[in-house]
Amino acid sequence: MERTRHRNRLVAALAAAVLAATGLVAAASTAEASDAELAVNGGFEAGLTGWTCTANSGTAVTTPVQSGTGALKATPAGSDNAKCSQTVTVQPNSAYTLSGWVQGGYTYLGVSGTGTTDGYTWTPSASSWQKLTTGFRTGASTTSVTIYTHGWYGTPAYHADNISLLGPGGGPVEIPAAPTGLTAGSPSSTSVPLNWNPVPGATQYHVYRGTTRVDSVTGTSATVTGLTPSTGYTFQVTAANTAGESPKSASVTATTTSGGGTGGGLPRHALVGYLHSSFANGSGYTRMADVPDSWDVINLAFGEPTSVTSGDIRFSLCPVAQCPNVESTADFKAAIKAKQAAGKKVLISIGGQNGQVQLASTGARDAFVTSVSKIIDEYGLNGLDIDFEGHSLSLNTGDTDFRAPTTPVVVNLIQAIKTLKAKYGPDFILTMAPETFFVQLGYQFYGSGPWGGQDPRAGSYLPVIHALRDDLTLLHVQHYNSGPIMGLDNQFHTMGSADFHIAMADMMLTGFPVAGNQSRIFPPLRADQLAIGLPASTHAAGGHTSPAEVNKAIDCLTKKTNCGSYTTHGTWPALRGLMTWSINWDRFNQWEFSRNFDAYPWS
Incomplete structure (x- = not known):
């Protein structure tokens, strides 16, 4: 709240971050002859098969391409950085090299979920095709990582082609089984805590209230909030990864308490x-x-x-x-x-x-x-x-x-x-x-x-x-x-x-x-x-x-x-x-x- 007569904060005039131009991150290791190519459809010859792009920001194009007949074009918006990603199975305690060719505005190439230090490399602009390369090592229990490319909010479209992940291969990604052991903890007037057992191969869990998905988490617990006091609810959970979403778990029901803890006594309006x-x-x-x-x-x-x-x-x-x-x-x-x-x-x-x-x-x-x-x-x-x-x-x-x-x-x-x-x-x-x-x-x-x-x-x-x-x-x-x-x-x-x-x-x-x-x-x-x-x-x-x-x-x-x-x-x-x-x-x-x-x- 302000005290003076005139004060306008131009808080929403957020300019793009000024990023220092640095050299590209060198690969942590050199691919061995026995290394496998783990990226699916890295050349986008099969459209966007294997890739998921936020806010429908990505499309497969035939020009420009670095090689072959296809490439990715992704267009950021004011609230979306046009992130396209896929999850790949890997081996624990192993070295990998991620690379790709990019062209256009701000472009990032990176990896998450390594179990060690996630890495990325980027370029502020590339008027012609430019190769980005970074390396990483997986953790002791890491069996999958997510590779991605993205641009920057509100900047011009970027192109990517021939995304490659080289290293020891894992097995094919399969749809995980339905979660088991779903239980509801002690409800409050407006929330219900839930817990369930981990599912092998799952990278995410979706929580449903009735038929409505209300939350997505990476762990095996969630608290559903925004509920009505003295009301019964039914919940289910699914497990998911890049291959898809499992069937729903067995349901659990819970009834919120009568409430009264948020300071009553106010009129309806x-x-x-x-x-x-x-x-x-x-x-x-x-x-x-x-x-x-x-x-x-x-x-x-x-x-x-x-x-x-x-x-x-x-x-x-x-x-x-x-x-x-x-x-x-x-x-x-x-x-x-x-x-x-x-x-x-x-x-x-x-x-x-x-x-x-x-x-x-x-x-x-x-x-x-x-x-x-x-x-x-x-x-x-x-x-x-x-x-x-x-x-x-x-x-x-x-x-x-x-x-x-x-x-x-x-x-x-x-x-x-x-x-x-x-x-x-x-x-x-x-x-x-x-x-x-x-x-x-x-x-x-x-x-x-x-x-x-x-x-x-x-x-x-x-x-x-x-x-x-x-x-x-x-x-x-x-x-x-x-x-x-x-x-x-x-x-x-x-x-x-x-x-x-x-x-x-x-x-x-x-x-x-x-x-x-x-x-x-x-x-x-x-x-x-x-x-x-x-x-x-x-x-x-x-x-x-x-x-x-x-x-x-x-x-x-x-x-x-x-x-x-x-x-x-x-x-x-x-x-x-x-x-x-x-x-x-x-x-x-x-x-x-x-x-x-x-x-x-x-x-």
């Missing part, structure tokens, strides 16, 4: 707003007692750290010198109690534009828990809002799987919030207000390096949201101060329009594949966990949306009427409502935002 309690800006100071009854959740902005890495959070009312009409602390606390007596919820919001928080150590984590608890207890608050922005998660460079975070600032934040949730119990309200850059851009640029995108912070909220989804009362992504963002329709949508809000909400309610691994699906949130975050006026933030466009977005998401160019993947009448930055700016704008919310004909 709620209005959430931030109250500038600790600082002043052009919107003017608004006393707690003067907040209209329209607001169901009032987030106190902000609790801020004593330093970026201390974890020690402090909150105090705006100084009289800045806010001449500020109430006394006693009156402020009394007004909070009056709001709560009327059924309203009051939370402390941590962070904001200037309040950078990085819990990089366990000491900072514990200080965060202690200091936030002190604020909650002193003011008698109902819960916590996490409004980490900018560089608060900037150290997230190692988490390439949102399901298994390892970066300290992410892990410690998750642990701290879970500790607070456990301390205050099921009525504790937890909300989050991340920027689109840290959520939706995970669809395009999740992770770090050439596999995930140009900025490792893109999508860095995903591990936090996923780990806390069973504790989360509301997620209200900031649909403002953003550049164009790509939706699930692979089209860019611009803030301020109904289509932008529809596309961003649909992504969170439908689930979406993360960049770098299109089989890794970020599971959807429940509709009652989602509110749309909007600026209250043109002064509040970039991307103000007129009341008419706001109503169109709500119509489309909750009733599937009045939709624009974007086609949603469902209808969600339980959508919780709207969030705005801010109550102060809404007052400055003659309460246009809250009056429109009150007048809307919610079903």
